[in-house]
Amino acid sequence: MSPSVTVRPAREDDAAAIRRVAHAAWHATYRDVFDEARIDEMVEEGYARDVLTELIGLDEVGLFVATVEDEVVGYASCGMTEVIGVGDLDIYVHPDYWGEGVGTALLERGHQHLADIETTTIRDEVLVANEVGNAFYEKHFERVGQRAVEFDGIERTVNVYEASVEG
Template identity: 60%
Template structure:
């Protein structure tokens, strides 16, 4: 594909587009793992308009969007999770734009924000069955372990990754 991309802080006008990208990415990745109904429930909870608008307002949470030719095609949220200098960074890209470097651009912007918050390491978890997510994290992070997490009352294996900021 040939397009101009930009990563910038999210604005209230971006909320519907973030929800659109989240829905496309989550359903593509997680429907076969969690089930479409569970995915819808998680999207409704985590991507409620009020939640996203509040995230945009908070200085200690970074919410960024990536645009391609002016359209939002990806987003990242990040913040400090532990006073010892750990942070997390979640990012999703619309499936039509996977493999185009947008995730890497969002990672770099989020990492810059985390550095400003004095985060020293990013620690994230990816469901073991999420092939796309694990492929991205294997490229940019070091796998440091495995554990399980509960989603909608069921246990799922996750891979734990870290990256020095």
């Protein structure tokens, strides 16, 4: 039986829990792509308390957490990109909760936020090597192409996904 998932806006006191989920999810997802030290560095940079505090305070950015029995087990970050009408939605779930509906609950809340800020399309890119992320996006989005991106001085391929936002 799937756990009962609650999704709510992130609060400043969620920062440590979001970092914990990011650390576990990034290591499980990218361990065959980046070395452990680089993953730790990326999580430390991208999920520093001041970065998360700033995101939480921005109305145009939705930062949401998914909880099971009051424990943060996933998060989503979403907002408008530079292209008017196009939004971005990043979802990470603790590996212990993969396949339990947590990502789908976060996706639904992200869709709602993006509709509220008048986006019409979600466009996301997922490293081809991210099997879990691609499996999730394949269920909920249309893959519209691939492109090469440079990451850490190495050219890597990403799948590009899109979905319509309905208000």
